[in-house]
Amino acid sequence: MARPLRIALVAGEASGDILGSGLMQALKARHPSIEFIGIGGPRMQAEGLSSYFPMERLSVMGLVEVLGRLPELLSRRKRLIRTLIAERPDVFIGIDAPDFNLGLELKLRQAGIKTVHYVSPSVWAWRQKRVLKIRDACDLMLTLFPFEARFYLEHDVPVRFVGHPLANTIELRADRQAARESLGLPDDVPVVALMPGSRGGEVTRLGELFLDAAERLRALRPGVHFVLPCASAERRAQLEQMLGSRSLPLMLLDGRSHEALAACDAVLIASGTATLEALLFKRPMVVAYRVAPLTYRILKRLVHSPYISLPNLLAERMLVPELIQDAATPDALAQTLSPLLDGGQIQTEGFDVIHRALRHDASAQAADAVLKLVGEA
Template sequence: MTRPLLIALVAGEASGDILGSGLMQAIKVRHPDATFIGVGGPRMEAQGLASQFPMERLSVMGLVEVLGRLPELLSRRKHLIRSLIDAKPDVLIGIDAPDFTLGVELKLRQAGIKTVHYVSPSVWAWRQKRVFKIREACDLMLTLFPFEARFYLEHDVPVRFVGHPLANTIPLQADREAARQALGLAPDDVVVALMPGSRGGEVGRLGALFLDAAQRLCVMRPGIRFVLPCASPARRQQIEAMLIGRDLPLLLLDGRSHEALAACNAVLIASGTATLEALLFKRPMVVAYKVASLTFMILKRLVKSPYISLPNLLAERMLVPELIQDAATPDALAQAIAPLLDGGEVQTSGFDSIHCALRQDASAQAADAVLTLIGER
């Protein structure tokens, strides 16, 4: 008898944990006895992954910010590569976190192990020469978005567009009334969701800024309400510290970001995966982001894309406002989101077609691509 499939996966952050768990579940439909090793978060562990170390140790953003963690990251990668080569999995799937996972993929591919990269880095936007490293490191690229697949085809990298799992998870029409009832909000409340990010650094840079903007909105729209879903207990503590001395009609939530999006009229949101969720819930949004000053100076020279937010990249036009770095002030954010509270149809009318295009049953598509690559033994 041949042994069960041994699948190695390495994810670096919460969004990768979601994608990885969906992929594992889809693989188990065809191979119930498959075994999973590598690095992942609680969702992947719930599907049976034995994680070598906490996934959060890989969650770091920015060029400058990573320097303080570099020795640890290099050490962890070295030990991970060694253990995975010794385990001889049928395939390694690196999920996002390209600065970490591509190095792992390269070493395993050189050792004769098939490799897949799930979620394209923003190679089409900046550091485009990374495509050559990607071509060397992985046997197959799985992309969430169609414009990414086009880029890889142009550079002779084997690729498959699989769609985005959230497009299937989130209904085409969200039930705002049910979400409000679940959160204790009135049907006629004007509600803004504040989503300053899931990482400590993001919340540190954007949390107080978003709360300041909320205070200005209270003056502009008396009776307005706010909801803020906290990604973890640590993020909740961080936000609670920022609320000291403020008097805001704010409901803090432990997780429940989808309920917050379904319930709200508009969203003030950090650039990232959450903007796609807001798009899929058809909620008008204002996107903001800040990084360390030196990181911004470097990125400003390197980035070739005219947009940073997923809604604009997918629409291939400026569909939602982007307020970046010094442009992201409390007044500017409040002024940008105020007109969206009574409609925002210009934005949301473009969201429906994007939702349908991404609704491809991504986890099943990704599983099929991986199993086809390895020939299911």
Template sequence: MVSTLRVALVAGEASGDILGAGLMQALKARHPGVEFLGVGGPRMEAEGLRSYFPMERLSVMGLVEVLGRLFELLWRRRRLIRTLLAERPDVFIGIDAPDFNLGLELKLRRAGIRTVHYVSPSVWAWRQKRVFKIRQACDLMLTLFPFEARFYQEHGVPVRFVGHPLANTIPLQVDRAAARRSLDLADEATVVALLPGSRGGEVSRLGPLFLDAAERLSLLRPGLRFVLPCASPARREQLEQLLIGRNLPLGLLDGRSHEALAACDAVLIASGTATLEALLHQRPMVVAYRVANLTYRILRRLIKTTLFSLPNLLAGRQLVPEFIQDAATPAALAEAMSTLLQDGQAQTESFAEIHRILRQDASVQAAEAVLALVGR
């Protein structure tokens, strides 16, 4: 008989729910007698998680929003610690959400429960002293990117690079012709995708900038077509307002960002996870980002890296042009995009190599690392 393995997991947002569900599937395939408890979303619950409360109670972003919910978050963490100490799982896996999960992991590990943290916080970029708390809190760190694993090795934290699930989801060669047919784009058209972010604040700051850059780019290269995926109905409405009075050959899409990336010749994109998706689709890109000026001045003093976008961090060099804050102007973005449309091959060749490195079947790698840790 296979002994029961009791695994506790806590995910705090939709991306963690996806990672957690994949990990749970892989654990069940390798250890049929497994029981899951903790906190997760609908995907993790569908895999058999007994969730103590809705994951949405942990889904909070921004300093002001966190402060407004701080009492509840601390109360829920205290309750979770008591519950998990009573349940005594064989292993606890905190999925991202480091501000919530690391404190939980520290308490559980001190009580003799093995702990894993899945998805590294950006400790290599800022607040680097957190690595000492991480070393105390978790028996094993699972990272999505190889440069993160090197950082933890240098600081004496047990770590395993497992790859990124998207690298297996997105094929090594995407079908551009099929994507263009699905979006009703001509094969011979030169298409630029605009991805100014998925949140309202991002679209407020970057939407006008990207549209201004697109207008300038249209003057530099007549005949361009633009596509802009909208993350939600609210974002579509926001962008429709920004398009009033503009004469751009641009189509708004409801979601369908992967199709837009597969179909386009190049992309102007906000710094963030979407840049990884563009890289895996092997599309040349120019990256831009803006935050509130006060936020930028504070972060600029804290951030230790000179590279900001994921493609550059993964390459370890300035592979893609990135324009941050005041450097992100319509003229600069349009000029960089024009140059990129002429020759983006150097980028895409490096993207293909990075894609192969990240294509590790992350859920399987993570499951094997967890099972090795608990000796199963």
């Protein structure tokens, strides 16, 4: 028997693990025999990936924050390059994590291994010269958003816009009442979801801020209730400590972020992938973010995009408020969030247009593109 198709994948965080598992499912549905190797989280491992080391060792963010982990990351990548060149996969797929994966892809492509990068880095917003490295590193770029594909076409990078898997997973109309029943929330009160991020560093910077904002909002809207989905047991313990003796009507959830979004009327949310989920659930939002002061000063000089949040990038206008760094104060967040409890119709109408534009069955399209690249379509 011929050996199975061998596909290597590397994901660096939870969102990549979700994308990778969906792609693996679609690949298995289209090819009779596939072997998966690389780095991934529990979802990808459940689909059959043999992970060389825990995905969490790649999960780090921020320009300053990464410095302490840089020696480990470089060492792991060097060993991974040697391993994959020895294994000779038919194709390598780097899922997001561009600072780790693009260097890996370049070395593998130079060794004659076909390479795909799934999820474009924000090259259109900052460090645009990276597109030259991407062109050298990737046989194919798979983008989740249409504006990214336009950028790559302009720079002669082979690209395919596949849409976003969540746009198919999440229904066009979420059932708020059913979600509230599932979570044990009353029907007759406004509910705000607090989503300060999934990483420990994000929660350190934003957790207290979001809780302070909730207290200010409670003063403006005495009947409001809150839900806060926790990404892990560690994040829950971190947030419980921050809550201390506060008397907020707040429900901490273990995961269940989609139920929280379906149940709520509005969202206070950290900039990141979760803003897309809030968009797809059609929930009005206020986006906030803080990073280390030095990181912020560096990024302010480098970033050329007028927006930081995905809803605004996709709408190509200021559809949702963005309160960043010093502008993100408890009072400002509460004052901006309060009117959204009355409907936020301008936001939700824009969200619906974007949702429909992203519904392309991304995992299936990505799998088709990968198999076509390796001649197995």
